[in-house]
Amino acid sequence: xIVMNAWSPAVSxxxxxxxxxxxxxxxxxxxxxxALVKRIAAAAPERDAAAEAEVCRRFAPRVRLxxxxxxxxxxxxxxxxxxxxxxxxxxxxxxxxxxxERLAAFVLGTARQCIVDSRRNTARxxxxxxxxxxxxxxxxxxxxxxxxxxxxxxxxxxxPERERTVLLMTxxxxxxAQTVGAALGLSATNVRVVRHRGIQHLRDCMNHDRELx
Amino acid sequence: MSELQCVxxxxxxxxxxxxxGEMDEIAEARLEQHLFGCAECSGRIxxxxxxxxxxxxxxxxGRLGTTILTARFVQQLKDAGMRVREYHIQxxxxxxxxxxxxxxxVVSHLDAPLQDVGRLDFIIEGASWRHxxxxxxxxxxxxxxxxxxxxxxxxxxxxxxHRARLVAVSPGEERVIGDYTFKHSPYR
Numbered sequence: 460x461i462v463m464n465a466w467s468p469a470v471s472x473x474x475x476x477x478x479x480x481x482x483x484x485x486x487x488x489x490x491x492x493x494a495l496v497k498r499i500a501a502a503a504p505e506r507d508a509a510a511e512a513e514v515c516r517r518f519a520p521r522v523r524l525x526x527x528x529x530x531x532x533x534x535x536x537x538x539x540x541x542x543x544x545x546x547x548x549x550x551x552x553x554x555x556x557x558x559x560e561r562l563a564a565f566v567l568g569t570a571r572q573c574i575v576d577s578r579r580n581t582a583r584x585x586x587x588x589x590x591x592x593x594x595x596x597x598x599x600x601x602x603x604x605x606x607x608x609x610x611x612x613x614x615x616x617x618x619p620e621r622e623r624t625v626l627l628m629t630x631x632x633x634x635x636a637q638t639v640g641a642a643l644g645l646s647a648t649n650v651r652v653v654r655h656r657g658i659q660h661l662r663d664c665m666n667h668d669r670e671l672x
Numbered sequence: 673m674s675e676l677q678c679v680x681x682x683x684x685x686x687x688x689x690x691x692x693g694e695m696d697e698i699a700e701a702r703l704e705q706h707l708f709g710c711a712e713c714s715g716r717i718x719x720x721x722x723x724x725x726x727x728x729x730x731x732x733x734g735r736l737g738t739t740i741l742t743a744r745f746v747q748q749l750k751d752a753g754m755r756v757r758e759y760h761i762q763x764x765x766x767x768x769x770x771x772x773x774x775x776x777x778v779v780s781h782l783d784a785p786l787q788d789v790g791r792l793d794f795i796i797e798g799a800s801w802r803h804x805x806x807x808x809x810x811x812x813x814x815x816x817x818x819x820x821x822x823x824x825x826x827x828x829x830x831x832x833x834h835r836a837r838l839v840a841v842s843p844g845e846e847r848v849i850g851d852y853t854f855k856h857s858p859y860r
Contacts, residue, residue, distance in 0.1 A: 492709075521707060521714045527721060528691060563709035606726045615730060616737045620794070620805040624740045627731055630724035632748055635692045642742040644811035655685050661723070 487513040493559035499551040506552070514551070515544050518566050525570050530577075531633065539577070543570045607665065614664035622657030629654050678712040687717055691724075732776070734823025738796060740808045741818045746779050763850030770859045771826045779820045784838050784850045786812040792849070794819065795837040807841075832856050 487495065487509055498510040522543045526536030546569050550556050556565050615623060628639045629650070636650035643650070682703065689695050690703050707714045730736055732754075750756050754776045759767045762783050771778050786792070789812055794805040796819075810817050817838060834856060838849040 517711065518708070520718060524707070524714060524717050524721065525704065528693075564705060567704055567708040606722055608726055608730065611723075611726050612730050612735045615727065619807065620740055621807055621809045623736070624809040626727060627736065627739060628742070628745050629692065630727045631731060631745070633692055633724065635694050637694075642744045642811065643809045644813060645809065651685065651689075654688065658684065658688070658723075 492517075492562040496551055496556055496559035496562050499548070500554040500556075503552040503554065511548055511551075514547065514562075518547070518563075519544060522566065522570050525567070526574070529574055535577070539570060539573055542573050546573075610665055611661075614661050617664060618657055618660055622653055622660060625650055625653045626657045626661075678710045680706070682706065682710075682713045682716070684716075684720075687713070687720060691717065691720060734777070734826075736822065737825075738803065738805065738819060738821045740794065740805065740810070741779065741820055742811065743781065743814065743816060743818055746777075746818060749777065759854075761852045763852070766853035766855060768855045768857065770857050771823065772859045775823070777820055777823060778826060779818060780836075780852070780854070782817045782819070782836065782838065782850060782852050783815060784817055786810060786815055786817075786849070788812075789840045789849065791841040792817070793839045793841055793846075795839060796821075796834060797837075798832060798834050826856075829856050830858060 490510075490513065495510045495514055498507045499514070501507075502510070519540045522540040523536045526539035527533065530536055530539065543566060547556075547566055550565070556562060558565075615626075618626070624643070625639060628634060628642065629636075636647040636654070639645075639654075640647045640650040645653075686703065690700060695703065707717060731739075746756060746758070755774055757771065757775045757778045758781065759769055759779070760781045760783070761767050763785075767780075769778070769780075789810075791807050792810050794808050794817065796803050796805075808817070819836070834854045836852040836854065840847045840849050
């Protein structure tokens, strides 16, 4: 996949690494971040494709989750992952990331900055999209395995009612314990206890085949 | 850091608090630093997100069974574009009800005097079955219990009558708060 954007005329990123699902560990998965940084910088101006792919495999899901947490939008999170990886690979190739031990901190800092920048540019982007509406294809989570939804349905139905209500109200809109508690006449502390218990019960119910958090 | 190292595994309640925006800025920044360097913990967050998405999906598809909600939550659903058919019933009252093909959800608001109620159970029964939800969540100040039956099950129903009952439970005692009757007909 060749990605074009303002920071880079052409940077190649493995397509699957842009999505949440983790690509299978590569031969480099046990390499320290610092080793990857050094390999990529040493190869420049050529590309160390394996090391770059490993950086993408390692960080794309983390940036996407960061994006989901802060932007609450799947497409925006995928865009963020793409932008951050492009910048990161460029900086690695040019040897700008000098402290090889701190690659994770560099990626996080870049993600934070991209979000700040995107918020500044939101109004402009919205105007452009209003003027030139396009349909983007839905992003497919290619790598992650889906939950057993049938089993999840059974497990949800088997939960004590109070836990089910709290989990639904919490996760439907990602509401805080404070918000859910206010609606149910419960304290935030009580909501935290109930939701934690609910997730534990779900995990116990489903943990035969699938690992929950 | 390599893929295989996790110095300190973050407890689930902390991951949840992060995901739901309950942390202060400093704690959040510290946790994000850990998550970016830790495959194990970022994987656990990913699992958590998958779970939340699956729960939303189950609810949207009407597969959660009878569920207790709140009026505010129902309003949120409507604001988000869900088509919600609503019924409001007084204690001792009855209502003719149905589900239309394009309804996403059917919700009943049961008025009830809930002051001084500690634990509340909800009983729903048809001609040959009875289901009791124990210790439901409710806001006594609202004076209402809001429930949504399974949309998938509602769509299968023919003409039938169902009764709901709210029961206040305290040690050694049960007190009926209200009875409500639903006269269901398929949509015409």
